Amino acid sequence: EHLDENDRIDPLWLARVREVVDLFHSRGVYVIINVHHDGGADGWVEACEESYNSFGGRFAALWTQIAEAFADYDERLLFEGVNEVLDAANNWNTPSPAAAEWVNAWNALFVKSVRATGGNNERRNLILMTYSGGGAEGNFAAFKLPEGPEHLMITVHNYDPQAFTWTNA
Numbered sequence: 001e002h003l004d005e006n007d008r009i010d011p012l013w014l015a016r017v018r019e020v021v022d023l024f025h026s027r028g029v030y031v032i033i034n035v036h037h038d039g040g041a042d043g044w045v046e047a048c049e050e051s052y053n054s055f056g057g058r059f060a061a062l063w064t065q066i067a068e069a070f071a072d073y074d075e076r077l078l079f080e081g082v083n084e085v086l087d088a089a090n091n092w093n094t095p096s097p098a099a100a101e102w103v104n105a106w107n108a109l110f111v112k113s114v115r116a117t118g119g120n121n122e123r124r125n126l127i128l129m130t131y132s133g134g135g136a137e138g139n140f141a142a143f144k145l146p147e148g149p150e151h152l153m154i155t156v157h158n159y160d161p162q163a164f165t166w167t168n169a
Contacts, residue, residue, distance in 0.1 A: 128145075
């Protein structure tokens with residue numbers, strides 16, 4: 001909702017994000033910028049070829065703009081590329097080989113887009129996520145680090161036991 005028809009970020013929105021980052025940085029706090037709900041069950045970033053081919057340009061443009069806007073920020077600013085990317089069937093379990101391939105492709109596009117902007121982004125800590133954010137053995141087995149694995153982190157989400165950690169707990 002903050003991108004125009006040419007995939008440009010609304011300048012007022014980006015200024016607000018910068019304001020919030022600066023607020024926390026002035027207090028010595030680390031900050032993570034992510035595009036949190038572009039993945040997941042209703043997101044446009046899906047673990048499939050169709051989504052990647054349709055929206056890869058948008059995704060790269062989004063991260064290029066964010067990275068350029070924050071290129072001079074220090075190591076207390078981290079970027080997280082995707083959140084809980086699922087396949088077209090919204091499978092939350094171990095990914096199929098094809099779905100794993102496409103999550104790895106999104107992660108690689110994120111790293112490539114950010115690193116290409118230079119400045120502190122050449123060595124900024126970037127956070128990558130497994131398929132669905134899952135921490136099961138199959139999710140890790142399917143995960144591949146993009147080329148140039150310097151300053152990369154992996155995150156997973158753990159809702160176990162779900163009855164204790166979920167919204168109706």
